[in-house]
Amino acid sequence: MKAKVIGFINRKGGVGKTTLSICVATALTLGEQKYRVLLIDADTQRSAMKWVNRRETDPLFPVVGLPTEMIHREVKHHLPNYDYIIIDGPGEIGAITRSIVLASDVLLIPMGPSPVDIEATEDVLSLLEQAKPFKEAMDQEIRVAFVVAKKDSRTALGRDIVEALSVYQQPVEPRTIPVGTLNTHICTRVVHAESAATGQSPLEVEPTGKAAAEVIALTIEILKFTDG
Ligand SMILES: Nc1ncnc2c1ncn2[C@@H]1O[C@H](COP(=O)(O)OP(=O)(O)OP(=O)(O)O)[C@@H](O)[C@H]1O
Numbered sequence: 651m652k653a654k655v656i657g658f659i660n661r662k663g664g665v666g667k668t669t670l671s672i673c674v675a676t677a678l679t680l681g682e683q684k685y686r687v688l689l690i691d692a693d694t695q696r697s698a699m700k701w702v703n704r705r706e707t708d709p710l711f712p713v714v715g716l717p718t719e720m721i722h723r724e725v726k727h728h729l730p731n732y733d734y735i736i737i738d739g740p741g742e743i744g745a746i747t748r749s750i751v752l753a754s755d756v757l758l759i760p761m762g763p764s765p766v767d768i769e770a771t772e773d774v775l776s777l778l779e780q781a782k783p784f785k786e787a788m789d790q791e792i793r794v795a796f797v798v799a800k801k802d803s804r805t806a807l808g809r810d811i812v813e814a815l816s817v818y819q820q821p822v823e824p825r826t827i828p829v830g831t832l833n834t835h836i837c838t839r840v841v842h843a844e845s846a847a848t849g850q851s852p853l854e855v856e857p858t859g860k861a862a863a864e865v866i867a868l869t870i871e872i873l874k875f876t877d878g
Pocket residue numbers: 662663664665666667668669670693695697739740741742799800801836837838839840841842843846
């Protein structure tokens with residue numbers, strides 16, 4: 651079996667790409683299935699590498715730094731050895747993100763629940779449209795979804811946001827790629843930042859907490875989306 655590759659991308663920084671990459675990789679590793687997971691840090695800021703280096707105990711899964719435009723080539727060497735490969739993308743659109751798109755079976759776009767954040771995804775969606783012919787030439791389709799991250803836990807998603815997101819599900823020309831939104835939202839919770847400070851995630855420090863429950867629900871949804 652070849653690994654499935656899941657890439658987290660967005661042009662915007664600070665939206666939770668690294669946090670979600672780490673959380674999902676951890677959930678896949680610690681879950682009942684004990685998946686074999688590789689986390690690729692594709693950001694020149696090396697946030698995921700720094701995160702794992704802050705750990706006092708052994709890493710739960712390997713983290714490799716590959717901030718290059720050759721990820722789609724490099725990833726092939728790792729496919730036989732893992733069940734899932736997670737790629738943490740940089741906060742910009744360029745050759746590295748293009749390479750992540752070519753490398754990935756599924757692309758997830760984390761973003762905050764604000765109209766500004768939704769608008770900021772336009773460049774990513776354009777990049778995906780540009781990449782589509784190349785993916786098709788490799789017999790691959792583009793599967794992509796938004797993930798609402800850093801949501802205020804006290805408020806529901808506004809109707810305007812839900813509507814703005816749903817527009818992308820039925821693309822209008824020149825867009826051709828449908829972009830759904832995963833049902834699980836990740837709220838802003840201090841345990842995310844606190845656990846990251848010691849190279850961990852909420853799943854390790856508060857396994858029965860709300861943040862962990864959200865991460866587990868999101869991971870289950872991502873698996874369905876990836877395998878479905
Ligand atoms: N759900 C959350 N709750 C609380 N803090 C969060 C959450 N998600 C992310 N953060 C914090 O927000 C900051 C930015 O998150 P993160 O590094 O995951 O974003 P990013 O998209 O990877 O940014 P960059 O583009 O700079 O790599 C970090 O300090 C992180 O700890």
